[in-house]
Amino acid sequence: MTLLDFARGPAMQFAIFIFVFGIVFRLVGVWAMRHKRDLSEPRQPSAWKGGIHGLIQHAWPYKPFRDKLMTDYVIGYVIHLGLLFVIFFYKPHILFFQDIFGFGWPALPNGVITAISIITIGALVIALVKRLTDPVRRLISNFDDYFTWFVTTLPFVTGLATAGNVWWHYETGLAIHLLSVWLLLIYFPFGKLMHAFWFGVSRYTTGSRFARRGGMA
Amino acid sequence: MSDATTTDIPVDLESKRLTVTRPDIRFDKQGELGDDERVQKAMQHFAKDFGYIAANYMEACVHCGACAQACPFYEANPDPKLTPIWKLEPFKQAYKREAGPLSFFYKTLNLKSKVTIEQLEEWQELLYDTCTMCGRCTLVCPMSIDIATLVGMARHGMFHAGLVPHELYTVTEKAEREGSPLGATPKVFADRVEWMEDEHEVDMPLDADKADVLVLMSSIEIQKYPESMAATGKILNQMGKSWTFHTEGYEATNFGMLSGNTQWQKDMTMKIISTAEKIGAELVILPECGHAYQALRWQGANMLGRPLPFKVQHISEFLAEAVESGAIRVNKVDKSVAFHDPCQVSRRGGATPAPRKILEALGVELREPESTGNLNFCCGGGGGVITIHRADSLRYKIMGNKLEQLDATGAEMMVTSCSNCRQNFDDSGEKLHWDKQMNSLLELVAENLVEDTKS
Structure with missing residues (x-):
């Protein structure tokens, strides 16, 4: 078995299993914790609408905070959109998904994906430098923050190297890229990458709680 | 220090703010518990609050630090320790190690260390002196984490560990007794x-x-x-x-x-x-x-x-x-007014429109400060902070920022609807030589009530 066979076979299966099982375990684990019913008289009915509003509202900062946070939000959006486009709109990735789901969708030109990847890596580097140099972020950061950065950045770097065919041996390079993605998937349920789910849960929870009261969150 | 000692301290009825007479003698540890017992008590009571809501908030934090940018305490003193989410570190640590879905890993592999007495003692200041639970941090949090609620929960563990700032403990014990x-x-x-x-x-x-x-x-x-x-x-x-x-x-x-x-x-x-x-x-x-x-x-x-x-x-x-339904009528007040929203009534209570309706009925020219209504900037005295003398210098700095915002409106009269905010304005205003006074909305209505002879 070559390294590529390993990456495409057991490594992939193991990574996807941990990814799916881990996410379900962590989400259900929190959901199963004690729920307390709020017995206060709601100011208005249909708190769920506030939950939906909260999901959208916190996607962009309120006006008084925009000056201070605009750079961080822009960097955040570049990273997230970069991930989205590169994962789902690069031709070889679409072929990979097509194998699994049985259908595909239009791809972006390779040159565009390369440019997006480079920009995303740039944004990730800026985010890391800010984390290391901003006293607030440096204080509140832990291993998870740095390791998450590492496992997110690595597939971009290995992917660019594979697409640019700069490895000494293409197939080994491709295998390394795949393994770097599996590392991301395996780590996903254990660290803050889970914010891909928590952002919705948390925003909805606060939005609906405050819709009962009025006020703002 | 013993309970008996702390309850013996008389409250200060002369000063403009609610507190005790001898803030110089500090009894910031209550009861006779040993250090291990204090930690154990804190953990027991933290655990009581680890329900679904607290859990999903603690899972959701991505350590972006945005909350610091909305906190009046951090704005007054940009020390990273005052970052709102950092104030919850022992609470989060206990959750991850003892209660979260991954606690088995955290505990077995010691990935999160045990909360220590030194940590809890250090965090007393962060959980009590430097948070009014005003909830402004939630506005700015991309995950919308309700940090104020979590601070309220973390205080449960601190109380039972006997680690409450002594002025706050004293007035609380007096209130209970x-x-x-x-x-x-x-x-x-x-x-x-x-x-x-x-x-x-x-x-x-x-x-x-x-x-x-x-x-x-x-x-x-x-x-x-x-x-x-x-x-x-x-x-x-x-x-x-x-x-x-x-x-x-x-x-x-x-x-x-x-x-x-x-x-x-x-x-x-x-x-x-x-x-x-x-x-x-x-x-x-x-x-x-x-x-x-x-x-x-x-x-x-x-x-x-x-x-x-x-x-x-x-x-x-x-x-x-009452003014909307016509149950009472009020005389017009020919003045410009700036209103200070009490955080717990407005942003966290939902009654934000009420004072504005009253001020409209009073016919004043309402001049809203820069950050107002639900986005209001806290006066720095809520959540028990006003009782704690250690917090004074920071509280006065926060009030300095608040007064700047209010003064910038150029309003002739300042009004609020919280007596705790009001005593903070009285106390801090004197300290900062403020040339105005904070007034009560209720008293303003009563002074201008049209008295019907029928009743």
């Missing part, structure tokens, strides 16, 4: 009602057997702003309401909630609920007090374990309805 954090015992309350009745020639029913409306006061008002009682009485009499004050349930402040003792919080809330039920009240009116609104309007039913059998309104909500 005497019924008031400021010595406004039932007898003192009755005396002051009588005094205000004479002084203002307003009838104020006390201990009526039956009444539709039970009116509460805060000890701050009873002791420092007693005109509030007369103002409330004057308005309710004008409306022809069947109402009463009651010596069995008159005190709206809830220092059990602020300091972190849930049982005491319940005791304080139950006095009000039992009294309201006893007299058959349909409505309980809360005074100009922010956290009292939280304690009864939003947490009261949860303390009782069933929905409240009466309606609860902050006095500003009651007055807004």
Whole structure:
């Protein structure tokens, strides 16, 4: 078995299993914790609408905070959109998904994906430098923050190297890229990458709680 | 230090702010517990709060640090330690190690270390002195984490570990024992009602057997702003309401909630609920007090374990309805006004429109400060902070920022609807040589009430 066979076979299966099982375990684990019913008289009915509003509202900062946070939000959006486009709109990735789901969708030109990847890596580097140099972020950061950065950045770097065919041996390079993605998937349920789910849960929870009261969150 | 020592410290009735007379002698550890027992107690009570809501908030943090940018304490002193989410570090650490879905890994592999007594002692200042639970951090959090609620929960563990700043502990213990954090015992309350009745020639029913409306006061008002009682009485009499004050349930402040003792919080809330039920009240009116609104309007039913059998309104909500319905009429006030929103009534309470309706009826020219309404900048005195002398320098800096915002409006008159905010403005205003005064919205309405001779 070559390294590529390993990456495409057991490594992939193991990574996807941990990814799916881990996410379900962590989400259900929190959901199963004690729920307390709020017995206060709601100011208005249909708190769920506030939950939906909260999901959208916190996607962009309120006006008084925009000056201070605009750079961080822009960097955040570049990273997230970069991930989205590169994962789902690069031709070889679409072929990979097509194998699994049985259908595909239009791809972006390779040159565009390369440019997006480079920009995303740039944004990730800026985010890391800010984390290391901003006293607030440096204080509140832990291993998870740095390791998450590492496992997110690595597939971009290995992917660019594979697409640019700069490895000494293409197939080994491709295998390394795949393994770097599996590392991301395996780590996903254990660290803050889970914010891909928590952002919705948390925003909805606060939005609906405050819709009962009025006020703002 | 022993409980006995802390309760012996008298409260300071002379100063403009609610506190104790000897802040220089500190008893920031209560009880005779050993260090291990303190940690154990904190963990037990942290665990009680690890439900679904707290858990998903603690899972959601991505350590972006944005919360610092909204915190009045961080703005006054940009020390990274004052970052709101950092104030919860031991609480988060305990959750991840002891309760979260991955706690098995965290504990077995020691990925999260045990919370230590040194940590808890260090965090006393962060959880009590430097957070008013104003909730501004939630506005700015991309995950919308309700940090203020979590700080309130973390205080439960701190209280039971005997790690409450001594001024806050003292006034809380006094409130539990005497019924008031400021010595406004039932007898003192009755005396002051009588005094205000004479002084203002307003009838104020006390201990009526039956009444539709039970009116509460805060000890701050009873002791420092007693005109509030007369103002409330004057308005309710004008409306022809069947109402009463009651010596069995008159005190709206809830220092059990602020300091972190849930049982005491319940005791304080139950006095009000039992009294309201006893007299058959349909409505309980809360005074100009922010956290009292939280304690009864939003947490009261949860303390009782069933929905409240009466309606609860902050006095500003009651007055807004009264002016809107025409139940009272007010004279026009030819002045420009800036309004300071109490965080617990506005942003975290939902009664933000009420004072604006009243001010509109009063015909004032409302000049909103830069960050207002639900986005209001906290005065820095809530959550028990005003009692703590260690917090004074930071509180005055926050107030400096607040006064700048208010002064920038150029308004002639400053108004609020929280007596705790008001005492902070009085105390800090004097310290900062502010040339204005914070006024009560309730008193402004009473002063300008059109008195109908029919009643």
